[in-house]
Amino acid sequence: MNAPRPMWVRTRTELRDVRRRRPNPCLDHLVIAPLWPKYGVNLGTLLRTSDAVGACLAVPRKPWIRDALAKGNTLRQPSCVHWVNEPLAWLAAQRIAGSHVIGVELTDESIRLVELRPARRRTVVVLGHESDGIPPEATELLDMAVEIPMLGTGQSLNMAVAGSLVVYKLAGLV
Numbered sequence: 001m002n003a004p005r006p007m008w009v010r011t012r013t014e015l016r017d018v019r020r021r022r023p024n025p026c027l028d029h030l031v032i033a034p035l036w037p038k039y040g041v042n043l044g045t046l047l048r049t050s051d052a053v054g055a056c057l058a059v060p061r062k063p064w065i066r067d068a069l070a071k072g073n074t075l076r077q078p079s080c081v082h083w084v085n086e087p088l089a090w091l092a093a094q095r096i097a098g099s100h101v102i103g104v105e106l107t108d109e110s111i112r113l114v115e116l117r118p119a120r121r122r123t124v125v126v127l128g129h130e131s132d133g134i135p136p137e138a139t140e141l142l143d144m145a146v147e148i149p150m151l152g153t154g155q156s157l158n159m160a161v162a163g164s165l166v167v168y169k170l171a172g173l174v
């Protein structure tokens with residue numbers, strides 16, 4: 001009997017050949033919005049996720065955030081980034097314009113990730129501050145919230161991990 005062939009881990013060259021040559025066109029149908037970020041490293045992670053699922057990123061217009069994105073951007077192509085002046089006013093405007101605004105947060109009204117369906121209209125995914133979560137004034141602007149169930153001892157997940165799980169579901173890729 002032949003020994004089973006070992007699983008082949010795709011090389012960088014093989015992966016490059018099956019990936020897009022250019023970034024996804026900025027369809028703006030899915031927007032990841034870490035509007036109160038504390039750590040630049042999470043923004044770099046979210047930039048890669050947004051590229052992977054064809055989403056845009058919405059971040060506050062601040063010099064340190066621009067620097068963090070430039071540092072954390074390991075992609076070869078520019079990404080779709082919206083610069084936000086006033087997070088609360090921007091969120092309110094998104095709703096008025098007809099977007100579905102989903103908070104990724106542990107609230108008493110959150111649905112569980114397994115219940116979340118792929119987005120059918122333009123959707124803004126709001127992420128909270130790494131220590132304080134989504135501020136109360138902003139939870140009033142959410143259409144709904146989703147939480148990722150946890151079995152361990154930690155109180156919450158890393159913000160970029162939580163956001164990535166939710167947008168993958170919304171993009172219909174998992």
Ligand SMILES: C[S@@+](CC[C@H](N)C(=O)[O-])C[C@H]1O[C@@H](n2cnc3c(N)ncnc32)[C@H](O)[C@@H]1O
Pocket residue numbers: 104105106126127128129130131132133134146147148149150155156157158159160162163
């Ligand atoms: C580290 S958590 C914030 C901690 C917590 N909300 C607090 O106030 O102490 C940072 C952000 O990650 C997201 N997050 C982390 N774990 C989550 C989970 N299990 N379900 C949904 N969102 C989560 C939320 O957007 C949250 O605001």
